[in-house]
Amino acid sequence: MSGVLVIAEHRQGALREATLECLGAALELAPSLGGQVTTLLLADAPGSLAGELTGRTHGLKLYVHPDLAAFNPELYLPVLADAVAALQPSLVLMPHSSQGMDLAPALAGRLGLPLVTDCTGLSWPDGALSVQRAVYGGKAMQELALKPTATVVATLQAGAYQAPLPNAVETASESTTLTDLSPRHARRFLEYLAGVVEDVDIAEADILVSVGRGIGGPDNIPQAQALADALGATLSCSRPVADAGWLPKSRQVGTSGKTVRPKIYLALGISGAFQHQAGMKNSGTIIAVNSDSRAPIFQVAHYGIVADLFEVLPKLAERFGG
Amino acid sequence: MKILVLVKNVPEVAEAELEIDQGALDLEDLEMVVNEWDNYAVEEAVRITEASGGEVHLMTLGGEDDEDVLRRGLAMGAHAASHLCDEAFEGSDPATVARIFAAAVKGGGYDLILTGVQSADLGQASIGVLLAQELGLPHATMAIALEPSAGEVVVTRELENNTSEKVALPLPAVVTVQSGINQPRYVSIMGIRKVRKMTIEQIEADDLSLAEDALGAAASMVASQSLVLPPMGDGAQMLEGGLDSVCDQAAAILREKGGLA
Ligand SMILES: Cc1cc2nc3c(=O)[nH]c(=O)nc-3n(C[C@H](O)[C@H](O)[C@H](O)COP(=O)(O)OP(=O)(O)OC[C@H]3O[C@@H](n4cnc5c(N)ncnc54)[C@H](O)[C@@H]3O)c2cc1C
Ligand SMILES: Nc1ncnc2c1ncn2[C@@H]1O[C@H](COP(=O)(O)O)[C@@H](O)[C@H]1O
Numbered sequence: 001m002s003g004v005l006v007i008a009e010h011r012q013g014a015l016r017e018a019t020l021e022c023l024g025a026a027l028e029l030a031p032s033l034g035g036q037v038t039t040l041l042l043a044d045a046p047g048s049l050a051g052e053l054t055g056r057t058h059g060l061k062l063y064v065h066p067d068l069a070a071f072n073p074e075l076y077l078p079v080l081a082d083a084v085a086a087l088q089p090s091l092v093l094m095p096h097s098s099q100g101m102d103l104a105p106a107l108a109g110r111l112g113l114p115l116v117t118d119c120t121g122l123s124w125p126d127g128a129l130s131v132q133r134a135v136y137g138g139k140a141m142q143e144l145a146l147k148p149t150a151t152v153v154a155t156l157q158a159g160a161y162q163a164p165l166p167n168a169v170e171t172a173s174e175s176t177t178l179t180d181l182s183p184r185h186a187r188r189f190l191e192y193l194a195g196v197v198e199d200v201d202i203a204e205a206d207i208l209v210s211v212g213r214g215i216g217g218p219d220n221i222p223q224a225q226a227l228a229d230a231l232g233a234t235l236s237c238s239r240p241v242a243d244a245g246w247l248p249k250s251r252q253v254g255t256s257g258k259t260v261r262p263k264i265y266l267a268l269g270i271s272g273a274f275q276h277q278a279g280m281k282n283s284g285t286i287i288a289v290n291s292d293s294r295a296p297i298f299q300v301a302h303y304g305i306v307a308d309l310f311e312v313l314p315k316l317a318e319r320f321g322g
Numbered sequence: 323m324k325i326l327v328l329v330k331n332v333p334e335v336a337e338a339e340l341e342i343d344q345g346a347l348d349l350e351d352l353e354m355v356v357n358e359w360d361n362y363a364v365e366e367a368v369r370i371t372e373a374s375g376g377e378v379h380l381m382t383l384g385g386e387d388d389e390d391v392l393r394r395g396l397a398m399g400a401h402a403a404s405h406l407c408d409e410a411f412e413g414s415d416p417a418t419v420a421r422i423f424a425a426a427v428k429g430g431g432y433d434l435i436l437t438g439v440q441s442a443d444l445g446q447a448s449i450g451v452l453l454a455q456e457l458g459l460p461h462a463t464m465a466i467a468l469e470p471s472a473g474e475v476v477v478t479r480e481l482e483n484n485t486s487e488k489v490a491l492p493l494p495a496v497v498t499v500q501s502g503i504n505q506p507r508y509v510s511i512m513g514i515r516k517v518r519k520m521t522i523e524q525i526e527a528d529d530l531s532l533a534e535d536a537l538g539a540a541a542s543m544v545a546s547q548s549l550v551l552p553p554m555g556d557g558a559q560m561l562e563g564g565l566d567s568v569c570d571q572a573a574a575i576l577r578e579k580g581g582l583a
Binding site: 301304305 | 445550
């Protein structure tokens with residue numbers, strides 16, 4: 001048992017950034033595991049995807065088949081099972097993404113391997129894996145020490161590790177053309193769907209007034225809109241607000257919505273779950289209003305106000321003629 | 323169509339002050355609620371059976387008080403519920419939880435099994451897919467739309483950055499449901515009262531054909547675990563003072579950083 005096996009992720013011809021973060025983590029961990037980093041890329045054509053991985057992994061194993069253009073766990077699993085058997089890695093690593101959530105538990109389940117998901121930190125202090133993860137919507141951290149085992153499957157939270165520099169290591173590549181993919185079930189990829197039609201592009205706004213579940217209901221949206229109008233700002237939101245239909249989906253900030261970098265991000269009644277933070281933490285100035293002084297949003301905000309947003313909203317609008 | 327939905331009771335933490343006692347969360351003062359994602363899954367299952375017939379069965383694994391989450395689901399229109407409750411289940415890791423559910427599900431004749439994408443407490447996002455593997459069924463995660471037809475379900479999976487994909491699964495299959503797939507109906511206290519006489523099947527470890535050492539902490543991959551409150555880090559500069567003063571300060575920051583007059 002040694003080294004780290006990284007499963008590369010790509011979509012519609014582009015490598016997913018989160019794969020590079022896994023490589024960053026893998027290169028950091030591999031020495032303590034007495035091994036190397038091997039990356040598996042399953043694709044319909046070698047193309048440019050391999051180029052981005054070269055220099056950031058010791059080994060690159062490319063598996064090519066026309067049906068591997070889009071992700072399908074049923075096509076991945078047999079290839080991964082063979083690779084794990086051949087390489088005997090200490091760790092199989094992939095992003096905690098829509099793909100990783102579909103694949104990692106399936107791989108762990110099929111091979112009977114332990115699984116840890118959405119990790120923010122991994123280490124091997126005493127020959128066994130030790131993991132950190134955010135729980136309870138980011139309001140607590142869980143520290144897990146695993147019993148010693150041969151191979152662990154883990155998924156990594158986006159942004160937890162950094163991509164390695166290009167040319168960090170020498171890469172030895174090897175390509176295999178697959179003839180038979182032997183899936184166990186007949187899951188079929190049908191098509192990609194583009195996102196919803198936008199009323200406004202929140203990524204273009206200089207100032208965003210963003211509301212979370214704390215806004216309470218659709219009847220209170222006009223109050224937030226009034227402040228946005230007074231500031232010349234655009235209204236955006238967290239996922240539950242879009243889920244409930246209080247604002248259109250196109251206004252949602254976060255991993256499954258939009259990534260925004262306005263000059264000012266004013267977060268009202270947003271707890272600051274990781275999936276939300278990922279979409280707004282690089283904003284110029286973040287001001288958060290929340291009645292809970294321990295809300296995780298205050299960890300990424302530059303300025304914090306612990307208060308009832310309904311008291312702050314009208315007073316703030318007043319100061320801008322609203 | 324016969325549909326099984328896994329529902330979990332979780333503590334509501336968004337507005338609560340969490341207390342960690344000896345590395346574990348103190349649940350004493352926390353309100354328990356249905357896991358947000360599971361609520362969407364129950365609604366979806368009930369809608370499918372309302373549209374084209376069939377029945378919805380609920381299952382939860384938890385302590386005695388967690389029966390509430392089943393009553394709530396019955397009030398939404400589910401037809402039957404099972405409560406997996408036994409001290410022997412305590413300390414189980416996700417693989418073990420999936421194994422317990424698999425033992426309880428076997429022979430149930432379900433066409434479709436729904437779970438939430440993740441539970442709001444530990445957010446492991448794994449039970450549904452692990453269960454699919456235990457049962458030898460196909461799966462798809464992150465469903466934001468379901469179109470079941472004879473022998474097949476077409477699942478729209480939410481991907482990152484505002485894209486999604488459609489995949490087709492042969493039935494029976496396991497699907498994990500993402501929030502926003504529907505607008506779950508409102509559940510009133512009256513509604514819950516109406517179902518209070520429905521029997522809930524109780525399932526203990528002895529009812530399942532599982533070896534004793536395949537359960538609980540003994541079978542878990544975890545050697546030790548603890549919770550800590552996250553370091554506040556550098557964190558935000560908190561604006562202090564009365565409401566007016568705080569709003570004055572915020573307005574000044576908005577003017578300076580936003581270039582507002
Ligand atoms: C796969 C996946 C993808 C996801 N993608 C996204 C995404 O893209 N974007 C996203 O936002 N989330 C996303 N989520 C959901 C995310 O995990 C959280 O559930 C969500 O961000 C919580 O939204 P919230 O902060 O508005 O609500 P809550 O967590 O419920 O927080 C509400 C906050 O409002 C505060 N509050 C309540 N009343 C008041 C008041 N009167 N005054 C002041 N404060 C008040 C509370 O203290 C609390 O902090 C995703 C989840 C999954 C599993
Ligand atoms: N103890 C449990 N009881 C019932 N359902 C559960 C339980 N644990 C997990 N689940 C189901 O599995 C989904 C994913 O949970 P998790 O893998 O723990 O994040 C949840 O949304 C539930 O549908």
